[in-house]
Amino acid sequence: MTKKLHILISIVLIFHFTLKNNSCAQTGRPWRAPEKVVDKLSKSQPEFNYYEDKVPSYKLPDPLVRPDGRRIEKPEEWYSNRRNEILELFRENVYGRVPATPYEMSFDVRRTDPKAMEGNATFKQVHINIKSDNKTLVIRLYIFIPNKAPKPVPLFLLINNRDSAVADPSRNIKNEFWPAEEIVARGYGTAVFSNADIDPDNFDNFQNGIHGMLDRGERLGDSWGTISAWAWGASRCLDYFQTDRDVNSSKVAVVGHSRGGKTALWAGAEDTRFAMVVANESGCGGAALARRRYGETVARINSAFPHWFCSNYKKFANNEDAMPVDMHMLISLTAPRAVYITSADEDLWADPRGSYLSLYHSVPVFRLLGVGAELPFEMPPLNEPVISGKLAYHVRDGVHNLLLKDWNWFMDFADQVLKLKD
Ligand code: GTR
Numbered sequence: 001m002t003k004k005l006h007i008l009i010s011i012v013l014i015f016h017f018t019l020k021n022n023s024c025a026q027t028g029r030p031w032r033a034p035e036k037v038v039d040k041l042s043k044s045q046p047e048f049n050y051y052e053d054k055v056p057s058y059k060l061p062d063p064l065v066r067p068d069g070r071r072i073e074k075p076e077e078w079y080s081n082r083r084n085e086i087l088e089l090f091r092e093n094v095y096g097r098v099p100a101t102p103y104e105m106s107f108d109v110r111r112t113d114p115k116a117m118e119g120n121a122t123f124k125q126v127h128i129n130i131k132s133d134n135k136t137l138v139i140r141l142y143i144f145i146p147n148k149a150p151k152p153v154p155l156f157l158l159i160n161n162r163d164s165a166v167a168d169p170s171r172n173i174k175n176e177f178w179p180a181e182e183i184v185a186r187g188y189g190t191a192v193f194s195n196a197d198i199d200p201d202n203f204d205n206f207q208n209g210i211h212g213m214l215d216r217g218e219r220l221g222d223s224w225g226t227i228s229a230w231a232w233g234a235s236r237c238l239d240y241f242q243t244d245r246d247v248n249s250s251k252v253a254v255v256g257h258s259r260g261g262k263t264a265l266w267a268g269a270e271d272t273r274f275a276m277v278v279a280n281e282s283g284c285g286g287a288a289l290a291r292r293r294y295g296e297t298v299a300r301i302n303s304a305f306p307h308w309f310c311s312n313y314k315k316f317a318n319n320e321d322a323m324p325v326d327m328h329m330l331i332s333l334t335a336p337r338a339v340y341i342t343s344a345d346e347d348l349w350a351d352p353r354g355s356y357l358s359l360y361h362s363v364p365v366f367r368l369l370g371v372g373a374e375l376p377f378e379m380p381p382l383n384e385p386v387i388s389g390k391l392a393y394h395v396r397d398g399v400h401n402l403l404l405k406d407w408n409w410f411m412d413f414a415d416q417v418l419k420l421k422d
Contacts, residue, residue: 028381031395033353037346049294050348058291061325063332063365075369087269087333089325094285095266096224096310098232101214103132107240114147117171121146121184122246125169128236135213139198141237142169143191145246146184152244154251154275154418155189156410157237159230159260159267161201167192176404177257186411187419189247191237195260198233199226203307221312227259227285228310231267238273251275251418253338255410257402258350259308262286269333276338276418278410280402283350285309287341289327289361290320292354328361335362336369338390338417340410345382347400353379359393366391385409390417 038050049055063086064072072082091097108127116123121144128139145153158178160167166175169192174181183190195201199209206215210229224232234254241249253276256264261282268277279287284296285308299317302309316323331339341359343352356379366373366389373389380386383405385394392413396405 028384030376030378031345031352031380031382033348034345037348041348048297048300048349052294052353055292055294058289058321060289060291060328060361061323063329063362064368072368078365078368083333086325086329090266090269090330090333092222092310093312093316093324094309094330095228095231096312097222098224098228098270099214099216101132101216103130103214105130105236105239107243116144117181117184119147120181123169124244126240128240130210130213130236132213137198137210137213139193139233139236141191141193141240142167143189143244143247144180144184145189146187149187149189151246152248153187153189153246154253154414155191155241155247156183156253156255156278156414157234157241158190158192159234159254159256159263160192160194161230161256161258161260161263164194167194176407177402179404179407182404182407183411186415188411188414191241193233193237195230195233195263199229201226201259201307203305206307219311222310225309225313226305226307227263227266228270230260230263231270234263234267235271235273238271242273249273253278253410253414253418255280257281258283258286258400259305262308265330265334268337268339269330272337274337276340276414277334278340278342280342280406281344281347281350281400282341282355283347285313286350286355287327287331287358288351288354289358290316290323291326292351292357293320294351294354295349296351326358328358331358331362332365335366336371336390338392338413340392340413342393342406342409343395344400345395345397350400352395356393356395359391363391385413387413387416 041050072078106129111125113123124143126141130137165173166177180190241247254264254267254274255278257280261279262285264277265279268274284301290298302314341355343355360375363373371389373391375388382395
C-alpha cells in the first residue's frame with residue numbers, strides 16, 4: 001500500500017515538474033536590461049542613465065487627442081486631421097521640412113544580369129538621377145529579384161549607413177547586414193542604396209549632397225536635416241519601384257539600422273506608399289521615447305550629430321517634457337501599415353524598454369484604424385519576437401548590429417503581413 005502510494009506520488013511529482021519546466025522554456029521571462037551591462041555602462045558613461053528605477057516620471061502626449069482637447073473617435077478623423085497634425089509637429093520640431101524646390105528625376109537601368117547569385121536572382125543596377133539648377137545627384141540603387149518567385153515580388157529596401165562594402169552588389173563580400181542571398185531564397189526582392197549618395201553623414205552646414213542642390217535661402221528652424229534627406233532618398237527609390245514590373249511597389253518594406261532605423265521610421269511617416277517599416281535598434285530620435293532619458297538623450301544626439309535633425313529639435317535638449325510629440329506618435333504615423341521595432345540585449349544606449357513602450361503606446365492608433373493589435377506591457381523574453389496584428393518587436397541577444405537573425409524574424413513577419421493576397 002505504502003509502496004503504491006509512493007509510486008503514485010512520484011508520478012504526480014514528475015508530471016508536475018515536467019509541466020512546470022516546459023512552461024518556463026516556452027514563455028521565458030520578460031526581458032530586462034542585463035545588470036552587468038547596466039553597471040558597466042553606468043561606470044563608463046556616468047552622465048547617462050542606465051537604471052530603470054532612475055527613469056523620471058513623465059506624461060506622454062496622447063496621439064488620439066487634438067490640440068483643443070477633443071478625442072479622435074473615428075478613423076476618418078485620424079486620416080483627415082490628426083495624422084497630418086502629428087506629421088506637421090514632427091516636421092516642425094524634429095526632422096524638418098523637405099523644401100518645395102522643383103527637380104527633375106530620371107531612371108537609368110545601367111546593368112541587368114539575369115544569372116546573378118548562381119542563377120537564383122536577376123540583378124539590376126539603377127541610377128536615379130536628380131537634377132535641379134544645373135546640378136545632378138545620383139542615387140545608386142542595387143536590386144536583386146528572385147528568379148523563381150512569382151512576379152511582381154514584395155521587396156525589402158535597405159538604407160545602407162555602413163561602409164559600402166557591406167552591401168556589395170557583386171556579392172564577393174557578404175555581410176549579414178544585408179543578407180541578400182537569404183532574402184532572395186525566401187522569395188523576396190531586395191535593394192540597397194547608400195545614404196551618403198543623398199547626403200554625406202557629416203556636418204558641413206548643409207553644403208553638400210541634396211541640401212546643396214535643393215536648399216534655397218537662409219536655413220530656418222524647421223529646414224530639413226540629414227535624416228529627412230535620407231528618408232526622401234528612400235522615397236525616390238520607391239518612385240523607381242513603381243516603374244519596375246518585377247517589383248510589387250505596394251509591398252515594399254523600408255529597413256534601416258540605427259541612424260538608418262530613425263530614417264526608416266521617418267520615411268514611413270512621410271511616405272505612406274511604404275507597406276512596412278523596420279526600425280532596427282533605432283534608439284534616440286527613432287523609436288525610443290525621448291522623455292525616458294535612458295541612454296542617449298536629445299541633448300547628446302544634437303551635439304554629436306548636429307546635422308541629423310532640424311535646428312528646432314535642439315530646443316528640447318534637457319527639455320524633453322516640452323516636446324509636443326514623443327516617439328510613440330512617430331510609430332503611430334505608420335498605422336495601419338506594418339511596423340517592426342527591434343532592440344539588442346547589450347545595446348542599452350538605444351533604450352530597448354523605451355523602444356518597446358513606444359510601440360506599446362502606439363497601439364490605440366492601430367486599433368482605431370482597424371488593426372487588431374494587443375501588446376503586453378511587459379516586454380517579450382530575449383530572442384522571442386512578439387507579433388500582434390501589424391506590429392512586431394524583438395530583443396536579440398548581443399550588441400548593436402543588424403544580423404541575419406534579425407532579418408529572419410523580419411521575413412517571418414513579412415510572410416504574414418506582406419505576402420497576403422492584394
Ligand atoms: C551612435 C548614435 C546613435 C545611433 C548610432 C548608429 O553613435 O549615438 O543614435 O544612430 O550611432 O547609427 O550606429
